[in-house]
Amino acid sequence: MTRVVVTCGSGGVGKTTTAAALALAFASRGERVAVLTIDPARRLADALSLKNVGNTAQRVPTPEGRLDAMMLDAKQTFDELVSRHSPSPEARDRILRNHYYRFVSERLPGVHEYMAMERLLSLCASDEYDAIVLDTPPARHALDFLAAPDKMAGLMDEGVMRWLVLPASAGGWRMIEMGSEVLAGVLKRMLGQRTIEDIAEFFAGFQSLWGGFRERSLATRELLRAPSTQFVLVTTPAPGSRAEALAFLEVLQRDELPFAGFILNRCADPPPDRVAWPTTDPDLRAAIEATLARRQRLVDAQEAVIADLLAHAPRGARAWRLPDSDTAVSSLEGLARLGRLVGV
Ligand SMILES: Nc1ncnc2c1ncn2[C@@H]1O[C@H](COP(=O)(O)OP(=O)(O)OP(=O)(O)O)[C@@H](O)[C@H]1O
Ligand SMILES: [Mg+2]
Known part of the structure; x- marks a missing residue:
């Protein structure tokens, strides 16, 4: 079974960096790894020293194992799903050319997150990888992302049509549902004959695909x-x-998602136990001592936060401390070393 590791958390904390680091660490153990980012930013490509990362797998040159990096393109993923599951080439083209489908696949809220889930599933099903590392966008969106499969399944049950039409015109679909010709006439004037036909064609074309999506x-x-x-x-x-971090943990627990632990990124190192005093100058000594004491207080404060996080986490949750190190994040080997500090 393909292992999946999801890095999540607030904005800018190092999700993409640690996703790349974990993926490299797994590859260094000889595993076949994919790292998928659903954050439409260049950061993954930068971290892995790649020119570009797109929807299709891009091989990262690693001495051991195999590492493919990819960045989700929701529209392309949706198009591929339609192509794969349409009953005929004509049916496929009818959907892909449909104007309403273009709106749905490019701009409908939640589609990006949902396509990320589809992509994850197909990567797992391909059996090409031992491990998949999923890098999520900052927290606000990550919550949508966690809810996406549930939302989608629910929509299939409720009748997805109502939902899909809502962004275009709240209540619009109800009017059509009620079958009132007068209201349909008003709608036609509001949305245009073309739009209504597009929507109707979209749903007709999608009929045979809904089951699979669900x-x-x-x-x-x-x-x-x-x-x-x-x-x-x-x-x-x-x-x-x-x-x-605690708010995020609460969401994970509420949704009963398997929580492995915290990655405490950019930890300050503790001060050295012993100092080879470079000077006997009392003022300089006092200044150095004050700096060391400040560092110790910082580390103590860090450890208090970590203890508190662990106290709120389910039993067995771990805490991995990663150093704040520009050199570690600026090379593949440095990143792999960082990733090996995390025991997932
Ligand atoms: N351990 C570290 N030491 C030094 N720099 C780091 C470390 N971890 C991350 N960084 C730097 O911090 C910045 C933000 O990291 P990253 O892009 O991975 O965060 P993110 O959580 O993915 O951000 P976003 O929420 O915007 O997607 C980057 O410039 C990265 O190089
Ligand atoms: Mg990121």
Whole structure:
């Protein structure tokens, strides 16, 4: 079974960096690894020293194992799903050319997150990888992302049509549902004959695909909760990050997602135990001592945050401390070393 590790957390804490680091660490153990980012930013490509990362797998040159990096393109993923599951080439083209489909696949809220789940599922099903590392966008969106499969499954049950039409015109679909010709006439004037025909054609074309979407959204729901899946919560160990990390943890627990532990990124190193005093100058000595004491207080504050996070986490949750190190994040080997500090 393909292992899935999801890095999540607030904005800018190091999710993408640690996702790249974990992927490199797994590859260095000889595993076949994919790292998928659903954050439409260049950061993954930069971290892995690649020119570009797109929807298709891009091989990262690693001495051992195999590492493919990819960045989700929701529209392309949706198009591929339609192509794969349409009953005929004509049916496929009717959907892909449909104006309403273009709106749905490019701009409908939640589609990006949902396509990320579809992609994750198909990567797992391909059996090409031992491990998949999923890098999520900052927290606000990550919550949508966690809810996406449930939302999608629910929509299939309720009748997805009502939902899909809502962004275009709240209440619009109800009017059509009620079958009132007068109201339909008003709508036609509001939306235009073309739009209504597009919507009707879209739903007709999609009829045979809904079942598959529903099934896969349920499968993703299971996949996210499988014993082979681990969520890691990336955070800085600063007291100011505590509340946000706890809020995130609460969401993971509420949704019963398997939580492996915290990655405490950019930890300050403790001061050295012994100092080879370079000077006997009392003022300089006092200044150095004050600096060391400040560093110790910083480390103590960090450790208090970590203890507090662990106290709120389910039993067995771990805490991995990663140093703040520009040199570690600026090379593949440095990143792999960072990733090996995390025991997932
Ligand atoms: N341990 C570290 N030491 C030094 N720099 C780091 C470390 N971890 C991350 N960084 C730097 O911090 C910045 C933010 O990291 P990253 O992009 O991974 O965060 P993110 O959580 O993915 O951000 P976003 O929420 O915007 O997606 C980057 O410039 C990265 O190089
Ligand atoms: Mg990121």
